[in-house]
Amino acid sequence: MPHRTTSSSTFRSIIPLICLLCLLPCILAQGPPPKRFRVPGVGLSLTPDYGTAAIYFANGSIAEVAQIEGRPEYKAFMRRKEAPSSLKTSLCDAFPPTLQQATLNFCSKPPDSASVVSLLRALKYSVEAYLGTTFCFADVVIPDSSRTYQCNVIEKAIIAVGLRQTHSILNAGLFAVIANRGSWSDDKDRPERVILSVDYSRSGLNTMLFCDDEDSIDDLRQVYSPDLGAENVETALKGFVEPPFGHSPMGVKLPDHIDRLVLYGDRVSDREFLETLRRVLGTDLVENAYVFDPLFASAVGIAESSHLRMRRIDFNTKPAIGCRWRSNLYAKARWEL
Numbered sequence: 001m002p003h004r005t006t007s008s009s010t011f012r013s014i015i016p017l018i019c020l021l022c023l024l025p026c027i028l029a030q031g032p033p034p035k036r037f038r039v040p041g042v043g044l045s046l047t048p049d050y051g052t053a054a055i056y057f058a059n060g061s062i063a064e065v066a067q068i069e070g071r072p073e074y075k076a077f078m079r080r081k082e083a084p085s086s087l088k089t090s091l092c093d094a095f096p097p098t099l100q101q102a103t104l105n106f107c108s109k110p111p112d113s114a115s116v117v118s119l120l121r122a123l124k125y126s127v128e129a130y131l132g133t134t135f136c137f138a139d140v141v142i143p144d145s146s147r148t149y150q151c152n153v154i155e156k157a158i159i160a161v162g163l164r165q166t167h168s169i170l171n172a173g174l175f176a177v178i179a180n181r182g183s184w185s186d187d188k189d190r191p192e193r194v195i196l197s198v199d200y201s202r203s204g205l206n207t208m209l210f211c212d213d214e215d216s217i218d219d220l221r222q223v224y225s226p227d228l229g230a231e232n233v234e235t236a237l238k239g240f241v242e243p244p245f246g247h248s249p250m251g252v253k254l255p256d257h258i259d260r261l262v263l264y265g266d267r268v269s270d271r272e273f274l275e276t277l278r279r280v281l282g283t284d285l286v287e288n289a290y291v292f293d294p295l296f297a298s299a300v301g302i303a304e305s306s307h308l309r310m311r312r313i314d315f316n317t318k319p320a321i322g323c324r325w326r327s328n329l330y331a332k333a334r335w336e337l
Contacts, residue, residue: 039329040131041307042138044123045172045299046116046154048078048203048226053123054299055130056307064296066126074115078142078203079226083149084112116157124161133328136319138163139306141172141298143199143206144224162320166309167302173197173208175301176264177217180290184260192248193259194220196241196281200273201265204228207240211248212260218249233273237280261289264297 041056050070055063070078128134140154151169158165177197192213199206205228209220223240225232243256261281267273268291277286293300309315324330 039135039137039307039310041166041303041305041310042127042135043175043299043301043303043306044120044138044140045175045296045302046078046119046140046142047172047201048143049075049201051119051123052296052299053127054296054303055127056300056303058307062300062303063130064293064300065130066123067295068119068122068126070119071115073111074119077112077115077153078150080112080149081147083152084110112153113157113160116154117160120154120157120161120163124163131329134323134326135329136162136164136323136327137166137306137310137317139165139167139302140169141175141302142169143172143203143226144222145169145171146222159320162323164317164319164323166306166315166317170302171208171219171222172264172298173199173206173222174210174217174219175299175305176292176297177210177262177301178305179297179301180262180292181217184290192252192254194245194254194257195260195262196258197262197264198237198268198277199265200233200263200270201267205233205236206265207237209240209245209258211245211254213248213250213252216249220245220254230272234276234280237276241280258285261285262297263289263291264294266295268294 040058043054043056045052045054050067052067053065055065057063124138127138138158140158142150142154145151145168154169155165174197176199177195192211195210195212195217197208197210204224204226206222206224206226208222211218211220221240223236225236228236241258245254245256247253258281261277274286277289
């Protein structure tokens with residue numbers, strides 16, 4: 001007797017197909033899995049006198065875009081250690097930036113904030129001119145990120161010019177080291193190394209010691225002297241490089257010698273300064289110092305770090321509203337907003 005297919009069995013057999021058809025719009029709406037950002041990283045280095053901008057592209061190439069001198073108000077701000085007391089400033093700081101703009105003259109920007117916004121906007125325009133389009137993310141380094149007043153003002157200024165950060169504000173010395181690290185000949189299973197970075201410029205002397213354990217670079221100590229005269233450099237360096245250098249973050253005792261020297265800043269090629277370094281550190285270390293474009297090294301280092309951060313699968317920092325729609329750098333698909 002031939003087998004007959006009943007209507008109920010036929011209905012049961014097509015239930016999975018019906019479910020798939022119902023779910024298909026949802027599947028299509030989700031689109032492909034999230035993509036990692038392949039956009040260039042933008043790095044800004046703010047010194048006490050000027051700012052520099054650099055771009056790090058996905059193919060590993062870099063562009064040193066601009067050096068822009070700061071106004072006198074900016075230079076005074078970058079040398080200030082503490083916030084000026086101002087009722088007007090403290091009241092306005094309680095409002096978000098968008099609401100501050102709506103309060104007209106009452107919340108006009110104090111000189112410190114206005115001077116930083118002016119310089120950041122000029123650097124931003126320079127980067128946009130180079131890229132031929134707008135961009136949404138940039139990261140900033142300064143000589144000493146422990147100066148909380150400066151960090152707070154700069155972070156608000158970054159938002160005011162329509163940018164967002166992938167990092168908090170960090171030390172320029174660290175990213176000068178990172179910019180130079182690509183030329184190091186690393187050997188495996190080596191012990192921890194001590195690295196000295198020296199920024200010498202018209203804004204003084206900034207020295208930092210780092211522990212390099214291959215996987216990370218950790219700062220050990222820093223002395224920042226923004227208005228140190230040339231006659232005081234040797235004394236300052238001698239005191240700074242005196243061992244012992246302590247222990248690595250893993251508790252390993254560090255060697256009592258400096259393994260690598262990184263130089264950056266607008267006056268590191270000064271003959272008198274180099275002679276001072278030789279007397280304090282020895283000829284060998286100075287002759288083999290790493291000096292990757294000393295004017296832009298910190299901006300390049302933070303630009304590379306910014307690019308790598310945006311490529312991480314867990315990167316979820318939101319851009320300013322509408323920023324990505326104005327730019328040609330970012331796909332407009334929903335999963336990348």
